[in-house]
Amino acid sequence: MIVPYLQRRAPKMAGVILSVAGYSIFSLQDAMVKWLVASHAVPQMLASSNKRPLLFRGALILVAWFCYYNAARHLQLAELVTIYFAAPMFVTVLSVLVLHEKVRWPRWAGVSLGFAGVVIACQPGRLGLSIPIGLTLLAALVWAYTNVLVRQISRLETTMMQMLFSNGAFTLVCGLSLPWVWTPTAPAEYLLMMALGLTGAVGQYLLFEGFRLAAASLVAPFEYVTLLWAFCLSYLIWGDIPHAAVFLGAGLIAASGVLVMVGEWLPGKEETAATEPGK
Numbered sequence: 001m002i003v004p005y006l007q008r009r010a011p012k013m014a015g016v017i018l019s020v021a022g023y024s025i026f027s028l029q030d031a032m033v034k035w036l037v038a039s040h041a042v043p044q045m046l047a048s049s050n051k052r053p054l055l056f057r058g059a060l061i062l063v064a065w066f067c068y069y070n071a072a073r074h075l076q077l078a079e080l081v082t083i084y085f086a087a088p089m090f091v092t093v094l095s096v097l098v099l100h101e102k103v104r105w106p107r108w109a110g111v112s113l114g115f116a117g118v119v120i121a122c123q124p125g126r127l128g129l130s131i132p133i134g135l136t137l138l139a140a141l142v143w144a145y146t147n148v149l150v151r152q153i154s155r156l157e158t159t160m161m162q163m164l165f166s167n168g169a170f171t172l173v174c175g176l177s178l179p180w181v182w183t184p185t186a187p188a189e190y191l192l193m194m195a196l197g198l199t200g201a202v203g204q205y206l207l208f209e210g211f212r213l214a215a216a217s218l219v220a221p222f223e224y225v226t227l228l229w230a231f232c233l234s235y236l237i238w239g240d241i242p243h244a245a246v247f248l249g250a251g252l253i254a255a256s257g258v259l260v261m262v263g264e265w266l267p268g269k270e271e272t273a274a275t276e277p278g279k
């Protein structure tokens with residue numbers, strides 16, 4: 001298989017590939033969530049020696065997705081994902097402040113270019129300010145910090161252990177709230193909920209592995225790929241037609257990923273050992 005080979009020969013490239021695959025699968029999850037939260041309560045959708053950091057990260061993920069899912073009730077999928085794309089910039093900044101990663105200029109340029117594309121596609125003057133937008137930005141910040149925690153915790157724990165604790169927090173908190181928020185569900189919606197859980201699990205695993213193999217600041221810009229998926233799914237499912245600015249923004253976002261990849265091949269000082277898995 002290509003990915004196991006890259007894990008041995010080029011772990012950073014493997015990390016990028018796994019992360020892009022994970023982000024793409026999360027795009028399907030976003031579409032399912034928006035479909036279901038229109039008629040169901042948010043908790044109804046969320047299904048070691050290092051227990052404290054694992055539990056802490058699980059709680060933060062719960063906060064991030066609670067904010068994100070509630071915002072999905074009021075925003076178009078394309079708008080929701082676009083605003084949320086402040087997250088890669090947050091990850092890059094936090095990777096410097098928390099992980100002390102050495103971020104070279106191509107990564108800063110790539111993230112900045114992608115964020116500019118987000119702003120153009122988002123057209124903030126048209127959307128204005130609202131509670132759903134604030135919830136989405138808060139979700140982006142908290143989610144960015146959980147990605148940084150993945151990088152820290154993965155030096156001590158396996159991907160499966162992180163997934164166990166993260167999903168355990170979801171199950172416990174949401175399960176306790178269901179007696180008060182449960183909504184009658186059709187058989188087809190049960191199937192969609194099961195698909196939601198499956199895509200979330202696969203996306204989590206791929207993303208966790210990606211952050212384990214590659215620096216957080218390298219992986220972060222590739223989250224912009226889900227914006228392209230969001231606009232496609234928004235059109236195919238709900239018939240939302242993007243504005244012309246979306247296409248310009250999408251082009252900048254695609255260029256940001258290319259810039260980061262090209263930058264990795266440029267000669268320059270290697271990342272410090274602190275940014276390598278297991279160091």
